[in-house]
Amino acid sequence: MKVLVxxxxxxxxxxxxxxxxxxxxxxxxxxxxxxxxxxxxNDVSKSPLPKCDAVVNLAGENILNPLRRWNEGFLHDLRQxxxxxxxxxxxxxxxxxxxxxxxxxxxxVGYYPPSDTMEYTxxxxxxxxxxxxxxxxxxxxxxxxxxxxxxRVVKIRIGVVLGRNGxxxxxxxxxxxxGLGGVIGSGKQYFPWIHLDDMTGIITHALDNEHVAGxxxxxxxxxxxxxxxxxxxxxxxxxxxxxxAPSFVFNLIYGNERAKLLLEGQKVIPKRTxxxxxxxxxxxxxxxxxxxxx
Numbered sequence: 001m002k003v004l005v006x007x008x009x010x011x012x013x014x015x016x017x018x019x020x021x022x023x024x025x026x027x028x029x030x031x032x033x034x035x036x037x038x039x040x041x042n043d044v045s046k047s048p049l050p051k052c053d054a055v056v057n058l059a060g061e062n063i064l065n066p067l068r069r070w071n072e073g074f075l076h077d078l079r080q081x082x083x084x085x086x087x088x089x090x091x092x093x094x095x096x097x098x099x100x101x102x103x104x105x106x107x108x109v110g111y112y113p114p115s116d117t118m119e120y121t122x123x124x125x126x127x128x129x130x131x132x133x134x135x136x137x138x139x140x141x142x143x144x145x146x147x148x149x150x151x152r153v154v155k156i157r158i159g160v161v162l163g164r165n166g167x168x169x170x171x172x173x174x175x176x177x178x179g180l181g182g183v184i185g186s187g188k189q190y191f192p193w194i195h196l197d198d199m200t201g202i203i204t205h206a207l208d209n210e211h212v213a214g215x216x217x218x219x220x221x222x223x224x225x226x227x228x229x230x231x232x233x234x235x236x237x238x239x240x241x242x243x244x245a246p247s248f249v250f251n252l253i254y255g256n257e258r259a260k261l262l263l264e265g266q267k268v269i270p271k272r273t274x275x276x277x278x279x280x281x282x283x284x285x286x287x288x289x290x291x292x293x294x
Contacts, residue, residue: 001025001026001053001054001207002025002026002027002028002051002052002053002054003020003025003026003027003028003052003053003054003055003056004027004028004030004049004050004052004054004055004056004100005017005020005027005028005029005030005055005057005058006029006030006041006055006056006057006059006085006089007031007057007058007059007060007085008030008031008038008058009029009031010058010059010060010166011163011165011166011167011196012058012106012158012161012196012199013029013058014165015163015196015199015200016056016058016200016203016204017029019200019204020204023204028050028052030044030059041059041085041088044088044089044092045088048092048095048096048097049089049092049093049095049096049099049100051098052100053100053101053102054100054101054102054103054104054207055089055093055100055102055103055104056103056104056105056203056207057085057086057089057104057105057106057143058106059081059082059085059086060081060082060085060106061074061077061078061080061081061082063078063258063261064254064258064261064262066254069255070255070257070258075131075135078135079138082135082139082142083135083138083142084142086105086139086142087142089103089105089143090103090142090143090144090145093145093149093151094146094149099149099150099151100151101151101152101210102151102152102153102154102206102207103145103151103152103153103154104154104155104156104203104206104207105139105140105142105143105154105155105156106155106156106158107136107139107155107156107157107215108139108157108158108159109157109158109159109192109217109218109219109268110132110133110135110136110261111126111127111133111136111137111140111157112124112133112157112266112268113127113129113133114189114260114264114265114266115266115267116188116189116190118266118267119267119269120217120266120267120268120269121217121268121269121271121272122214122215122216122217122271122272122273123271126140130257130260131257132257132258132260132261136157140155143155152210152213153213153214154206154212154213154214154215154216155214155215155216156202156203156206156215156216156217156218157215157216157217157218157268158194158199158218158219159192159193159194159217159218159219159220159268160191160192160193160194161193161194161195161196161199162193162194162196162288162289162292163195163196163292164196164292164293166196167196169292169293172233173237173293176233176237176239176241177237177239179239179240179241179242179243180243181230181233181234181239181240181243182230182241182242182243182244182245183227183230183241183244183245184226184230184244184245184247184250184262184263185226185245185246185250185263186226186247186263187225187226187230187244188225188226188227189263189265190223190224190225190226190265190266190267190268191224191225191226191228191229191265192217192219192223192265192266192267192268193219193220193224193229193285193288194218194219194220195220195281195282195288195291195292197281197282197291198220198280198281198282199218201278201280201281202216202218202273202278205276205277209276209277211277212276212277214272215272216270216272216276216278217268217269217270217271217272217273218270218273219268219269219270220270220280220283220284220285220288221269221270221274221280221283222283222284222285223267223269224285225265226265228285229285232285232286232289233289235286236286236289236290236292236293237293247259247263250263251263
């Protein structure tokens with residue numbers, strides 16, 4: 001299978017590319033600059049879609065980059081890196097003489113508004129409760145293809161991805177190892193998580209199975225709070241986690257709007273993901289963290 005991967009140099013993208021190549025697939029990465037085995041987004045926008053069997057888009061500016069201030073410029077970059085790249089691929093797929101069989105587009109659990117009581121499955125309607133929820137809704141809409149297009153579309157709403165070489169684990173491993181870990185804010189907020197191997201597993205499951213279409217929640221079945229994650233993470237490292245991180249610190253670093261990603265959460269259920277046949281390698285947090293930190 002020939003697979004075109006947007007954002008193939010990021011945390012999830014690198015793992016996916018490695019998994020696909022190991023399985024014998026021919027992978028071309030779309031990135032900002034050309035390199036061996038890569039084409040640029042500029043190339044894609046100006047030329048017909050390269051001949052391929054599948055397209056995956058994982059492109060997106062890091063929303064929790066502490067070096068970027070939350071302002072209109074940053075919000076513009078977030079939208080460009082997510083929505084415009086997805087629109088470009090959708091347009092090229094629709095215009096292709098021989099379109100790919102499947103288009104997998106990423107989204108995020110920020111599609112659902114934060115809540116301490118609601119339980120969200122893939123069937124829940126979108127929310128425009130805040131800027132980030134609207135961003136996710138627009139992001140998903142940008143992957144829509146015109147009626148009559150034969151390409152199967154899959155949209156994955158991704159939770160917090162746990163893996164050794166990136167994301168939240170890479171950012172927190174040393175503070176936790178030094179005994180400086182602790183709950184964020186109240187700690188009661190839900191923490192929708194997924195192991196990196198399951199994240200790439202869901203994508204490859206979508207690529208390989210023609211019955212998989214529509215929205216999938218890219219989260220593990222086990223529901224935990226930030227407090228539950230903190231305790232399990234510290235236990236896996238055999239370290240204490242007794243130093244809480246107050247909310248005002250994150251509001252100061254990220255701004256009130258963006259800090260909601262850490263201080264508030266959603267109880268997200270992978271209902272359709274399970275119904276459509278995906279079997280999780282790490283359905284429980286304890287096993288996932290033991291695998292990552294071992």
